[in-house]
Amino acid sequence: MxxxxxxxxxxxxxxxxxxxxxxxxxxxxxxxxxxxxxxxxxxxxxxxSGGTSKYDWENYTPRNYEDTNEVTLSNYSCPSCGAEISGDDTLGSTVCPYCGNSTIVKGQFEGTLKPDYIIPFKLNIKAAIEAFEGDFKNAPFLPDEFKNKRKIEEMAGVYVPFWMFDCDCDAAVSYNAERITAWSDSNYNYTKTDYFKLFRSGQIGFANIPVDASKKADNTYMEAVEPFNYEDAVEFSGAYLSGYLADKYDVSVEESIKRANERVENSTIEAFNDTTNCYTAVIPESSRVGFSNGKIRYSLLPVWMLNIKYMDKMYKFAINGQTGKVVGEYPVDNRKKWKYFWKIAGIAYVAAAAVGWMLLH
Amino acid sequence: MKKLLSCVLLTLLLLTLFLPVYASFENPSIVDEAGYLMQSELASLTEKLDKVRNEYDFEVAIYTESEMTSDTAEASADDIYDYGGYGAGENDDGIMLYICRDTREYHFTTHGKGREYFNKNGLIYLESKVLPYLEDDNYYKAFSAYIETADELLSMAKDGTPYNEKNLSTKYIVGVVLVCLLTPLLLGFIMMKKKLKKMKTAVENDYAANYIKPGSMNLTTSRDLFLYSRITKTERPKSSSGTHTSSSGRTHGGRGGSF
Structure with a gap:
């Protein structure tokens, strides 16, 4: 009918x-x-484009870690924040890399799930400190005392567990778009707004999107410290853990998929947005993103964790152990901050006075 | 008979005394080709104009036409002034109000000392007196206001201080002062906030653009459908003023617009 x-x-x-x-x-x-x-x-x-997004991820099958005698591991637990980390049995560190608590308890290694891949540390502790100090120039209001009198309470190389997601996306996005042209004659200014409906659909693939699988590692820090170059990833071997700590995942795949979906969907729409350049304004109206060939792997990625004490307050930083990217929150020197404010405002006042004088005379 | 002859001679003598003044203006002070005025109004305005221009030895003229003789009101006014022999003294000092009926445009053209006496702010003041009547199509009142204001400004110029005040409303002045006071603070705050962002680099990443497989994007549909258009028009600022060179090569001041 x-x-x-x-x-x-x-x-x-x-x-x-x-x-x-x-x-x-x-x-x-x-x-x-x-x-x-x-x-x-x-x-x-x-x-x-108005259809429902479909997410098709294959099930992850965990593999048990088998002791290969490559390195003797111990378990360390932090009574303060509850972190359960593994590490080289000979490791001298007794401070929790996440919260800086020094009453960390060493215990018997109880085994864990075996990661699929690992990206080994490329930066040793000296290079990590150099990267951290090199980042000071990017922090405009950093107190001078912080540069000289900071106290590194704890610095530990931690292999942080991540779920890595691969997928192919089939997406359709519709947009409302406007193109504005303007012209004038002797009496009037004219503005013509042309309204369009745009449709884009196609495929796009993603590989190795990391999602933090540790509850103790701050998700914000772990996303900020990206990207990791996955070309350096190798098959996991316990030998890489020598001298470093290794956290094990306590965020399930199911919990992490939600965040992976969000990031993939955002980036797919953004990639399609780039094909709508010749308009004055483009507003996404609806989108449908279908996932296929979704693969999930369990990986350990290298991150230097720093806890720095300054003026009785603890500041937390993370350094990408592969690229040297530093993320964190620096203390702010209010004197420097307001000095900059008045410098800009002062220059602007001179300009504003000149413009004001011209407007009033 | 002798008494009559004496009276005639005396009258001629008196006329001779005034002749140099009247003789400097060869053109009629008002030409109304557009036909805006009645005869009585024309006569009244002519009298007022002649009085002003003779008092100050300065051209004050009005010229209206139904169709524009040049491309723009400014060019038409300049050409009529230059080629029509308007102006007083060696420098052809004066001002003329030109109006084109069909396009409803007006233009004040100034020349010689007229550019100084009727400077930018003076023309804005003059326009503020005349334009409301033009917009109401009350041409007699518009021309009367023009003559009275020209008289006022010429009187100030004669005293050595030509009108040069901006007609700024209190609201405008307060607005400018507030903007000048607050904008630098706002700018300083925005710039400071921008720099403060650099102090906190631990921020979430809602995108995964770093992980797009190179060359994996394949656009299968790219359709742009035009739906409809909307045209809006806004009236252009009615007035413009400044100095320019006319087709005769002479420099004019002026201000004009539409009504």
């Missing part, structure tokens, strides 16, 4: 009626005219 298709005006949402004379659909409310083919394509595109 045929279905009668009712079209609504994209401008004012009033019902459109077919005009036999022009063979177009017309809106009796706002007087716009639309070709039948345009409305048909618009309805098809909207149906495509």
């Amino acid at each position: 045929d279905v009668i298709q009712n079209y609504k005006c994209p401008c004012c949402t009033a019902p459109l009626v077919f005009d036999a004379q022009t063979q177009n659909l017309i809106c009796e409310s706002c007087d716009n005219t639309f070709p039948l083919e345009t409305m048909r394509q618009m309805t098809e595109g909207s149906a495509d």
Whole structure:
């Protein structure tokens, strides 16, 4: 049975009626005219992009860690924050890398799930400190005392557990777009706004999107310390843990998938946005992202964790053990901050005074 | 008979005394080709104009036409002034109000000392007196206001201080002062906040653009459907003023617009 298709005006949402004379659909409310083919394509595109997103991730099968005698491991637990980490049995460190608590308890290694891959540390502790000190120049309001009198309470190289996600996406996105042109004659300025409906669909692939799998490692820090270059990843071997700590995952795959989906969906829409350049304004209206070939791996990624005490307050930093990228929150020197504010305001006052004088005289 | 002859001679002598003044203005002070005025109004305005221009030895003229003779109101006013022999003294000092009926445009053209006496701010003041009547199509009152204001400004110029005040409303002045006071603070605050962001680099990353497989994007549909257009028009600022060179090569001041 045929279905009668009712079209609504994209401008004012009033019902459109077919005009036999022009063979177009017309809106009796706002007087716009639309070709039948345009409305048909618009309805098809909207149906495509307005569908529900589908996420298809394969199940992750955990592998048990087998002691290969490559290195003797011990378990360390922090009574303060509850972190359970593994490490070289000979490790001298007795401070929790996450909270800086020094009453960490060494215990018997109880085994853990074996990671699929590991990215070995490329920066040793000296290079990590150099990277950290090199980052001071990027912090404009850093107190001078922090540079000289900071006290590194704890610095530990930690292999942080991450779930790594691969997937191919099939996406359809619709946009409302505007193109504005302007011109003038002797009496009036004219502004013409052309309204468009845009449809984009296609495929895009992602590989190795990391999602923090440790509850103790701050998600914000772990996302900020990205990206990791996965070309350096190797098959996991316990030998890489020598001299470093290793956390084990306590965030399930199911919990991490939500965050992976969000990031993939955002980036897919952003990638499609880049194909809509020739408009003044483009606003996404609806999107559908379908995931396929979703693969999940368990990996350990290298992060230097720093806890720095300054003015009786603990400041936490993370350094990408592969690239040297430093993230954290520096203390702010209020004197420097307000000095900068008044410097900018002062320059602006001189300019404002000149403009004001011209406007009033 | 002798008494009559004496009276005639005395009258001629008196006329001769005034002749140099009247003789410097060869053109009619008002030409109304557009037909805005009645005869009585024309006569009244002519009298007022002649009085002003003779008092200050300065051209004050009005010229209206139904169709524009040049491309713009400014060019038309300049050409009429230059080629029509308007102006007083060696430098053809004066001001003329030109109006085109069809396009409803007006232009004040100034020349010689007129550029100084009716400077930018003076023309703004003059326009503020005339324009309301033009917009109401009350041409007699508009021209009367023009003559009275020209008289006022010429009187100030004669005293050595040509009108040069901006007509600024209190609201405008307060607005400018507030903007000048607050904008630097706002700018300083925005710039400071921008720098403060660098102090905290531990921020979430909601995107995964770093992990897109190179060359994996394949756009299968790219359809742009034009729906409709909207055109809005806003009236251009009605007035413009400044110095320019006319087709005769002479420098004019002026201000004009539409009504």
